[in-house]
Amino acid sequence: GYYGDFGGQFVPELLMPPLLELEEAMRTIVPSEPFKKELNALLADYVGRPSPLYRCPNLSKELGFDLWLKREDLNHTGAHKINNTMGQGLLTKYMGKTALLAETGAGQHGVATATAAAMLGLDCIVYMGAEDVVRQAHNVKRMKLLGAEVVPIESGTKTLKDAINAALRYWIAEQGTTHYCFGTAAGPHPFPLLVREFQAVISLEARAQCLDKMGRLPDYVVACVGGGSNAIGMFHHFVPDETVKLIGVEAGGTGEPGCYHSAPISLGTPGVLHGMRTMLLQTSEGQIEPSHSVSAGLDYPGVGPEHAHYGASGRVRYDIAVDDQALAAFEALCRREGIIPALESCHAVAWVLNHAAEIPKGSQVVVCLSGRGDKDLGIIEAHEAKL
Numbered sequence: 001g002y003y004g005d006f007g008g009q010f011v012p013e014l015l016m017p018p019l020l021e022l023e024e025a026m027r028t029i030v031p032s033e034p035f036k037k038e039l040n041a042l043l044a045d046y047v048g049r050p051s052p053l054y055r056c057p058n059l060s061k062e063l064g065f066d067l068w069l070k071r072e073d074l075n076h077t078g079a080h081k082i083n084n085t086m087g088q089g090l091l092t093k094y095m096g097k098t099a100l101l102a103e104t105g106a107g108q109h110g111v112a113t114a115t116a117a118a119m120l121g122l123d124c125i126v127y128m129g130a131e132d133v134v135r136q137a138h139n140v141k142r143m144k145l146l147g148a149e150v151v152p153i154e155s156g157t158k159t160l161k162d163a164i165n166a167a168l169r170y171w172i173a174e175q176g177t178t179h180y181c182f183g184t185a186a187g188p189h190p191f192p193l194l195v196r197e198f199q200a201v202i203s204l205e206a207r208a209q210c211l212d213k214m215g216r217l218p219d220y221v222v223a224c225v226g227g228g229s230n231a232i233g234m235f236h237h238f239v240p241d242e243t244v245k246l247i248g249v250e251a252g253g254t255g256e257p258g259c260y261h262s263a264p265i266s267l268g269t270p271g272v273l274h275g276m277r278t279m280l281l282q283t284s285e286g287q288i289e290p291s292h293s294v295s296a297g298l299d300y301p302g303v304g305p306e307h308a309h310y311g312a313s314g315r316v317r318y319d320i321a322v323d324d325q326a327l328a329a330f331e332a333l334c335r336r337e338g339i340i341p342a343l344e345s346c347h348a349v350a351w352v353l354n355h356a357a358e359i360p361k362g363s364q365v366v367v368c369l370s371g372r373g374d375k376d377l378g379i380i381e382a383h384e385a386k387l
């Protein structure tokens with residue numbers, strides 16, 4: 001499970017049995033006709049796929065090039081996370097397990113896991129940093145309505161990093177009945193591969209939609225990068241098309257010199273965290289540094305290993321958008337296009353607005369709108385003065 005120098009399975013021996021079992025299930029169940037048939041029916045009739053590829057008429061007119069949004073915000077539960085949790089949830093049933101375990105930061109993955117569990121008749125337990133429980137209260141309410149048990153994590157920085165550590169410990173104890181439904185394209189092998197497998201439906205659809213609506217491939221494909229799942233899904237089927245520029249946008253925090261941020265590819269160094277070798281925010285002694293972003297979903301000091309590899313190889317250009325630029329993009333989509341987007345997705349839109357001068361007129365630009373902004377209204381209120 002390596003992507004260049006990155007990836008691997010850096011886990012305690014006790015975690016190897018469920019990881020090996022998962023690799024076997026990936027090999028035998030995921031490619032099978034019954035599994036594919038059942039998953040595709042759920043993606044169509046329950047998730048609501050294919051998601052639209054929508055051209056923004058007003059912003060396109062202003063920018064002088066075509067801005068298209070891949071509308072993962074219109075999926076059931078309001079983000080791309082459901083693509084992954086329906087796949088892993090169905091796999092859990094085929095593996096004969098009875099419970100789904102998840103970590104969450106923005107809460108979207110927690111809601112998507114609770115949704116899959118309710119629909120598939122599985123128990124659900126979600127670990128969430130105590131700070132995120134407050135910051136994304138809307139999603140905590142939804143998880144509980146869907147029957148999930150939400151466990152606030154009080155240790156460390158009380159955000160996603162600590163929730164993942166707690167979830168991994170729980171999984172070691174409960175591995176016989178429980179599948180750890182990892183929320184992003186990170187973690188020990190095979191998780192980056194498994195999550196990419198289920199998120200790649202985004203670019204499988206988008207590539208065909210581009211050829212149909214534009215009559216050609218797009219010039220730019222842009223996505224925000226937290227753990228990396230919506231971005232790897234948005235990029236995957238475009239990677240072989242060398243004319244398509246792939247842009248991964250990390251969160252730069254406030255942007256003040258020396259501020260906390262969540263940009264490990266742009267500003268981090270190689271190291272091992274959560275079972276994978278990747279790019280990390282860490283001190284010279286390898287202590288993981290606190291991360292920050294106005295969006296909970298990008299607030300993670302690591303990144304999926306395939307992105308670390310694409311950053312080293314140069315196939316993807318990784319750049320940064322800071323909090324205020326994301327908030328400006330939030331306002332632009334609300335006021336100009338009638339779409340209230342997730343703050344995570346706003347980082348990708350912000351990159352396009354920030355780089356409009358370098359994008360040739362008439363270009364075709366696709367942005368993955370990974371989620372809707374309902375969960376963020378509390379955060380937005382706190383920044384009202386800036387809008």
Ligand SMILES: Cc1ncc(COP(=O)(O)O)c(/C=N/[C@H](C(=O)O)[C@@H](O)C(C)C)c1O
Pocket residue numbers: 079080081103104105106107108109110160183184185224225226227228229230231296297298300342344345370371372
């Ligand atoms: C609407 C939305 N857009 C983007 C992201 C960033 O996660 P990736 O797509 O995996 O980089 C997120 C991440 N959300 C996770 C969550 O809901 O728990 C996140 O906090 C962690 C799983 C990484 C998100 O909710």
